[in-house]
Amino acid sequence: MSSNPRKSRPQKxxxxxxxxxxxxxxxxxxxxIxxxxxxxxxxxxxxxxxxxxxxFPDEFDTPVRLLDVVEPATDELAA
Known part of the structure; x- marks a missing residue:
């Protein structure tokens, strides 16, 4: 088993x-968005x-590390 010294990216x-x-x-x-x-x-x-x-501003850019997921995105389309 090899160890990888690089950090793995978090889930997008x-x-x-x-x-x-x-x-x-x-x-x-x-x-x-x-x-x-x-x-x-x-x-x-x-x-x-x-x-x-x-x-607060309507929209802004932020690093993911400052966010907590409340509800994941869904691929389902509403009927």
Missing amino acids: LRVGTRVRYRLPGSFLEAVV EDRGFIRRGEQVVRVRTINEPD
């Missing part, structure tokens, strides 16, 4: 995934749209 977040953006003592509800790729020091960056958050 997909478009449509509902997430929470961590703030000190709180969080923002959001949904991933675009995968920007592994562009910031090898970290995946995604664009999110906030949900019912009038005091």
Whole structure:
């Protein structure tokens, strides 16, 4: 069994995934709207749209490490 000294990439977040953006003592509800790729020091960056958050920007880019998954994206289409 060989050991790999490189860090493995975390699981990618997909478009449509509902997430929470961590703030000190709180969080923002959001949904991933675009995968920007592994562009910031090898970290995946995604664009999110906030949900019912009038005091924050509607959309912004963030590293995935600052997000918690609330509900994974689904491939099913609504009937």
